[in-house]
Amino acid sequence: EEQLQESGGGLVQPGGSLRLSCAEFGFTDSVWCMGWFRQAPGKEREGVGSISIVPGVPYYADSVKGRFTITQDTANSTLYLQMNSLEPEDTAIYYCAARRGSVCTRLGANEYFHWGQGTQVTVSS
Secondary structure, eight states, X not given: OOEEEEEOOEEEOTTOOEEEEEEEESOOSSOEEEEEEEEOTTSOOXXXXXXXXXXXXXXXXXXXXXXXXXXXXXXXXXXXXXXXXXXXXXXXXXXXXXXXXXXXXXXXXXXXXEEOOOEEEEEOO
């Protein structure tokens, strides 16, 4: 059974950086899209970006393009989200997720059916 587990959240000052990790368990073939999502209080869950588990070229939401970087370490079955130039608006619970597919340029949360438990990221001075 496929499972995901995030780690690495915390409190960071505006302009700072943070790296989230997502350990992947049970993903035994290459036809998976791995995504990062976030949900701020009172807002809908938002796609941050995605990448093939193979891996391939990452795809990003406009709101994080140029600041966030997604990488897939296939050897260690770990997905990463490097977040730079963080802003208070980036404060949210961050989730990693997985869906079946090889073209990983869609960020609809309802397409993803494996989810981690989430990790809190707070950007505040």
